[in-house]
Amino acid sequence: xxxxxxxxxxxxxxxxxxxxxxxxxxxxxxxxxxxxxxxxxxxxxxxxxxxxxxxxxxxxxxxxxxxxxxxxxxxxxxxxxxxxxxxxxxxxxxxxxxxxxxxxxxxxxxxxxxxxxxxxxxxxxxxxxxxxxxxxxxxxxxxxxxxxxxxxxxxxxxxxxxxxxxxxxxxxxxxxxxxxxxxxxxxxxxxxxxxxxxxxxxxxxxxxxxxxxxxxxxxxxxxxxxxxxxxxxxxxxxxxxxxxxxxxxxxxxxxxxxxxxxxxxxxxxxxxxxxxxxxxxxxxxxxxxxxxxxxxxxxxxxxxxxxxxxxxxxxxxxxxxxxxxxxxxxxxxxxxxxxxxxxxxxxxxxxxxxxxxxxxxxxxxxxxxxxxxxxxxxxxxxxxxxxxxxxxxxxxxxxxxxxxxxxxxxxxxxxxxxxxxxxxxxxxxxxxxxxxxxxxxxxxxxxxxxxxxxxxxxxxxxxxxxxxxxxxxxxxxxxxxxxxxxxxxxxx
Numbered sequence: 001x002x003x004x005x006x007x008x009x010x011x012x013x014x015x016x017x018x019x020x021x022x023x024x025x026x027x028x029x030x031x032x033x034x035x036x037x038x039x040x041x042x043x044x045x046x047x048x049x050x051x052x053x054x055x056x057x058x059x060x061x062x063x064x065x066x067x068x069x070x071x072x073x074x075x076x077x078x079x080x081x082x083x084x085x086x087x088x089x090x091x092x093x094x095x096x097x098x099x100x101x102x103x104x105x106x107x108x109x110x111x112x113x114x115x116x117x118x119x120x121x122x123x124x125x126x127x128x129x130x131x132x133x134x135x136x137x138x139x140x141x142x143x144x145x146x147x148x149x150x151x152x153x154x155x156x157x158x159x160x161x162x163x164x165x166x167x168x169x170x171x172x173x174x175x176x177x178x179x180x181x182x183x184x185x186x187x188x189x190x191x192x193x194x195x196x197x198x199x200x201x202x203x204x205x206x207x208x209x210x211x212x213x214x215x216x217x218x219x220x221x222x223x224x225x226x227x228x229x230x231x232x233x234x235x236x237x238x239x240x241x242x243x244x245x246x247x248x249x250x251x252x253x254x255x256x257x258x259x260x261x262x263x264x265x266x267x268x269x270x271x272x273x274x275x276x277x278x279x280x281x282x283x284x285x286x287x288x289x290x291x292x293x294x295x296x297x298x299x300x301x302x303x304x305x306x307x308x309x310x311x312x313x314x315x316x317x318x319x320x321x322x323x324x325x326x327x328x329x330x331x332x333x334x335x336x337x338x339x340x341x342x343x344x345x346x347x348x349x350x351x352x353x354x355x356x357x358x359x360x361x362x363x364x365x366x367x368x369x370x371x372x373x374x375x376x377x378x379x380x381x382x383x384x385x386x387x388x389x390x391x392x393x394x395x396x397x398x399x400x401x402x403x404x405x406x407x408x409x410x411x412x413x414x415x416x417x418x419x420x421x422x423x424x425x426x427x428x429x430x431x432x433x434x435x436x437x438x439x440x441x442x443x444x445x446x447x448x449x450x451x452x453x454x455x456x457x458x459x460x461x462x463x464x465x466x467x468x469x470x471x472x473x474x475x476x477x478x479x480x481x482x483x484x485x486x487x488x489x490x491x492x
Contacts, residue, residue, distance in 0.1 A: 021218055021300065021312055021314060021406075021407070021408060021409040021410070022403070022407050022408035022409065022410075022465055022466075023408060023409075023410045023417065023462075023463075023465050024042075024043055024465065025040060025041065025042050025043070025417075025463045025465070026039075026040070026041040026043070026124060026125070026126050026416070026417055026418060027039070027040050027041075027372070027416040027417050027418075027461040027462060027463065028122065028124045028415060028416040028417070028418050028461075029414065029415050029416050029459070029461050030122055030415050030416075031120065031122065032057075032111055032112065032113040032120040032121055032122040033113065033117070033118060033119055033120010033121065034059075034117040034118060034120055035057050035058070035059050035062055035113040035115070035117065035120055036057070036058040036059065037055055037056065037057050037058065037111065037113060037122055038055070038056040038058070038372075038461060039053070039054070039055050039109070039111050039122060039124050040053070040054040040055075040372060040463070041053050041109055041124055041126055042054075043101065043126060043128065044101060046130070047101055047102075047103075047104060047128055047129070047130050048100060048101060048102045048103075049100070049101060050098045050099065050100060050101075051069075051098065051099045051100075051101050051109070051126070052096070052097075052098055053067050053085070053096070053097050053098065053099060053109060053111075054094065054095070054096050055067070055085060055094070055095045055096075055097075055111055055113075056093055056094050056095075057093050057094075057095065057113055058093065059093070059115070059117075060092075060093070061115045061116040061117060062093070062113050062114070062115040063114060063115040063116070064084065064113070064114045064115070065084070065085040065095045065097075065111065065112070065113050065114075066082035066083065066084055066085070066111075066112040066114075067082060067083055067085055067097050067099055067109055067110070067111055067112075068080065068081070068082035068083070068099075068109070068110040068112070069099045069100065069101055069102070069107055069108075069109060069110075070107060070108045070109075070110050070426065071102075071103050071105070071106075071107045072105065072106040072107060072108075072307045072308050072309070072425075072426070072429065073105075073307075075426075075429045075430055076110070076430050079110075080100075082110070082112060083097055083098075083099060084097070085097035101126070101128050103128065104128055104129055104130070104214060105127075105128060105129075105248075105307070105309065106125070106127060106128075106305070106307045106308045106309035106422075107125075107126055107128055108123050108124060108125045108126060108308065108422075108423075108426045109123075109124045109126055110122070110123055110124075111123075111124060123423045123426050123427060124418060124423075125308055125309075125310065125418050125419065125422035125423060125426065127309055127310060127311075129214075129215075129216030129242075129246070130211065130214055130215050130216060133211075133212075133215075152193065152197075155193065156186050156189060156190060156193070159185060159186055159189045160182045160183065160185065160186040161182075163181065163182050163185045163186075164178055164179060164181070164182030164185075165182075212243070213243045213244055214243075214244055215242060215243070216242050216246060217240075217241035217242045218241065218311070218312055218313065218314050219238055219239065219240050219241060219242075219246060219247060219311055219312075219313045220238070220239055220241050220313060220314065220315050221236040221237065221238045221285075221299065221301050221313040221314070221315050222236065222237045222238075222239070222315065223235070223236055223299065223315060223317045224236075224237075225289070225317070225318075225319060225320060227320055227321075227322070227323055228323065229323055229324075230323060230324065230326070231288060231323070231326060232288060232289045232319075232320070232322045232323065232326045233286060233287070233288055233289070234277065234286070234287055234288070234289050234317075235284065235285070235286050236259075236261070236277060236284070236285045236286070236299075236301065236313070237283065237284050238283040238284070238285070238301075238303075238313050239283065246309075246311065247283065247305065247311065248305075248307075249305040249306045249307040249309070250282075250305065250306050251279060251283075251303050251304070251305060251306075252304055252305065252306045252421060252425070253421065254302070254303070254304045254310075254419050254420070254421040255393035255394050255395070255420070255421075256393060256394075257276040257330070257332070257393070258276075258277075258278065258279040258285065258303065259276065259277055259279070259285050259301050259302065259303045260274065260275075260276060260301065260302040260303075260411060261273075261274075261275040261276065261277055261285070261287070261299060261300075261301045261302075262274055262275075262299065262300045262301070262302075262400055262409075262411070263275065263289070263292065263297045263298070263299050263317070263319075263335075264297060264298050264402060264471075265292070265293065265295045265296065265297050265319075266296055266297065266298050266316075266406070267404075268295075268339075269341070269402075269404065269471050270337060270338055270339050271292050271293055271295070271297075271335070271336070271337045271338075272335065272336050272337075272338070272400075272473050272484065272486070273289070273290065273292055273333070273334065273335035273336075274333065274334045274335070274398065274400070274475060275287055275289070275290075275328070275329075275330065275333045275335075276329075276330040276332055276333060277329070277330075278329065278330075285301070286329075287328075287329040287330065287333075288326050288327060288328055288329040288333075289319065289322070289326065290322075290326050290327075290328045290333060290335050291322065291325070291326065291335065292319060292322075292335055292337070293337065294319050294320055294321045294322075295318075295319060296316065296317075296318055296319075297316065297317045297318075297319050298314070298315075298316055298317075298402075298406050299314065299315055299316065299317050300312055300313070300314050300402075300409045300411075301313040301314070302411050302419075304419050304421050304422055304425075306425065307425070308422040308425040308426050308429075309422070310418075310419045310422055312409065312411075314409070332392070332393055332482075334475060334482045334484060336473075336484040336486070338484075338486045341471060341486035341487055341488045342360070342485070342486065342487050342488070343365065343487070343488050343489075344360050344362070344364075344365040344367075344472075344487050344488065344489040344490075345360070345364060345365055346360075346364050347359065347360075348360040348487070350485040350486060350487060352379070352476075352478075352483040352484070352485055353481075353483055354478075354479055354481065354483065355381060355382030356379060356380065356381055356382070356387060356478050356479070356483055357379070357380050358377050358378070358379050358380075358474060358476070358485035359377065359378050359380065360376070360377060360487060361376040361377065361378050361457075362374055362375055362376040362377075365489050365490045366489075366490035366491055366492040367464060367489060367490070367491050367492070368464075368491070368492060369463075369464045369465065369466050369467050369491050369492065370463060370464070370465065370466075371463060371464075372461065372462075372463055373461075373462055373463060373464065374459050374460070374461060375399065375401075375412070375459065375460040375461075375462055375472065376457075376458070376459050376460075377397075377457075377458045377459075377460075377474055377485070378456060378457050378458070379456035379457075379458070379476050379478055380456065381478065386455065386456045386457060387456035387476075387478040388454070388455070388456065388478070389454045389455070389456055389476050389477055389478055390454075390477045390478070390479075391454065391477070392475060392476065392477040392482050394420070395413045395414065395415075396414055396454040396455070396458060396476070397413070397414060397458045397460075397474055397475060397476045398411065398412070398413060398474075398475045399411075399412040399413070399460050399472060399473065399474045399475070400412070400472070400473045401462065401464075401470055401471075401472050402470065402471050403466075403468050403469070403470050404468065404469045404470070404471065405468070407466075408464075408465055408466070408468075408470070410462070412460045412462060413460070414458055414459060414460055416460075416461050416462075417461075417462070456476070456478065458474070458476070464491040466491070467491050467492050468490075468491055469488065469489075469490055469491075470488070470489050470490075470491060471486065471487070471488055472486070472487045472488075472489060473485070473486055473487075474487070
């Protein structure tokens with residue numbers, strides 16, 4: 001009985017996986033046509049389950065907001081009708097609603113805003129997988145066992161009464177023969193009831209095993225480092241850790257790269273690299289590790305599949321000494337050794353080099369977990385003026401947030417946690433530029449952003465999933481060189 005109750009309740013506990021480690025919520029800052037929006041998707045704890053969606057429209061003339069779940073394989077033509085969101089009381093620009101997410105895999109929430117300016121839609125990709133089971137507490141388990149025993153005893157009592165006392169005419173005694181018959185029937189009913197309970201337990205166990213087969217685990221990347229006279233080469237062999245196939249479509253370039261690989265030395269957190277290994281086989285990536293010091297490193301690798309699903313692979317790595325000056329294998333590779341990071345506080349400033357600085361303009365530390373937060377930075381030149389930035393791989397900036405124990409990792413952009421290429425892939429599918437199995441048609445994916453300048457005032461929307469100490473690396477390109485600022489923040 002205890003096993004049955006544990007299995008029954010564990011089936012009701014799951015979470016929707018994120019492409020990033022430990023950060024299930026999805027945030028998007030951008031536009032739904034002519035309307036600037038911030039969208040927060042808080043995925044359900046079960047799949048199928050209800051996702052909470054919050055939309056802030058930064059306009060006074062929006063009249064209606066619709067949300068719609070779109071599964072990658074079916075596209076808009078196979079998606080259910082949109083649900084109208086309701087305004088939050090006292091906040092005219094904030095809307096809230098819920099959506100049923102019915103399938104495992106890659107899907108998007110389509111947010112359509114309409115009003116005086118017309119209408120427009122924002123695509124917010126979401127990865128939908130079950131990832132966990134919660135244990136049943138001993139106290140609740142004991143209560144359920146006692147209640148179950150009482151129910152079984154009550155059912156046997158009802159069976160005995162149904163073939164015994166209930167058949168005695170009013171005013172007549174309950175004779176010994178009828179009593180014996182009732183006892184015999186109850187004795188027969190007991191093993192029958194036990195078989196039913198046993199069969200139910202086996203059914204629940206099968207359901208639980210099926211659920212566990214669909215539980216998501218972040219894919220792993222098995223690292224191998226080879227060193228010779230001029231090279232320190234890292235080879236990553238990616239594979240699923242889940243019992244099902246999560247990587248079920250080819251990898252597609254995101255910002256022109258097949259993988260964004262992040263290395264950070266632990267526990268010091270003083271060395272950091274953003275690298276871009278080349279895909280040399282189906283799920284094998286190879287690249288040079290530049291001038292990072294030897295030591296123990298955590299690695300996180302972001303990649304996006306052609307069906308729009310973004311995944312993060314993870315593992316640890318013992319990096320040996322480099323043979324000398326190792327040339328990076330990609331021109332966009334960036335690394336830094338920072339013994340001391342700047343603690344987030346009012347007016348905190350981190351040196352970037354080349355006369356540039358980066359200051360923190362967000363809330364004072366400690367920040368609050370599980371609340372929408374703006375990570376606000378300003379890049380200034382040697383004169384103290386706000387710098388003009390060149391795009392680094394199509395973005396004004398890239399940020400990486402890592403909890404000190406490695407349980408949380410996320411790769412952020414000013415547009416939020418979503419991958420631009422995932423949005424493009426859903427749009428391509430709606431236009432018919434992908435095949436039924438998610439493959440891109442030749443030339444369907446647009447090229448990278450051109451080299452226009454951007455403001456040095458940066459805001460990254462994020463929700464810290466739990467309290468702790470976090471390190472934030474922010475990468476910008478105010479000149480010909482990509483520069484990196486390092487900040488520490490406490491979250492309560």
